[in-house]
Amino acid sequence: MMEIIKGNLNYRNDLKPLKRSNIKYLILHHLAYFNADPETIHQWHLNKDWSGAGYNFYVRKSGEVIEMRGFNIGAHCLGHNTESIGIAFEGDFDKEFMQEKQLQAGIELIKMLREILGEEIKVKQHKDFMNTSCPGKYFSIDQINKRLVQDSIEAKHWANDSYHFLNSQGIKIHEKRFDDKISRGEVFAILKQIIERMNKQ
Numbered sequence: 001m002m003e004i005i006k007g008n009l010n011y012r013n014d015l016k017p018l019k020r021s022n023i024k025y026l027i028l029h030h031l032a033y034f035n036a037d038p039e040t041i042h043q044w045h046l047n048k049d050w051s052g053a054g055y056n057f058y059v060r061k062s063g064e065v066i067e068m069r070g071f072n073i074g075a076h077c078l079g080h081n082t083e084s085i086g087i088a089f090e091g092d093f094d095k096e097f098m099q100e101k102q103l104q105a106g107i108e109l110i111k112m113l114r115e116i117l118g119e120e121i122k123v124k125q126h127k128d129f130m131n132t133s134c135p136g137k138y139f140s141i142d143q144i145n146k147r148l149v150q151d152s153i154e155a156k157h158w159a160n161d162s163y164h165f166l167n168s169q170g171i172k173i174h175e176k177r178f179d180d181k182i183s184r185g186e187v188f189a190i191l192k193q194i195i196e197r198m199n200k201q
Helices: 038-047 098-115 141-155 160-170 183-199
Strands: 027-031 058-060 066-067 084-089 122-125
Touching: 027 098, 038 122, 058 098, 066 141, 084 098, 098 141
Parallel strands: 027 084, 027 122, 058 084
Antiparallel strands: 058 066
16 A cells, blocks of 8 residues: 555644545645645635635646545535545646656555455546636546556566565565566576575575
């Protein structure tokens, strides 16, 4: 399970829990600002006379994931807040491209939420529901969807459990590519790791 940092934000009013059986969507947003910490976002939304930060989770450029409203009803997509979780990405993706660390953190968060809520939960963008450019014309939605599909296929592969077991034992296999041919060099590297571990025991 990925690490999620608690935002510890003080909301103006008590938050109401989401009814998880009602959740249909993970709605992706950008800040439309290059940088902002959770406390700044919280203050922006308090200034709008909201209870506080409207997003459920926040993915920073550093790869940190912050829980804001968590599994409580958000304030991020009018008319859909009771049936969705809002995930905001730090940055202005009308003017910049997302970097790998943030992209991977966002994907891991989406995968974790789907594990909790169900694989049928759809990933949408704010502009799918509202007249807005959010999350920006350079937002990495195609990469996110492609990797989610690829990860789903790999998770169902017969070799997936073996891959994760070997990695948990410290035997590093850098890429899954389960059906690719393996070179002699890769075999030698794996055997070397196994023998080194056996000699330490």
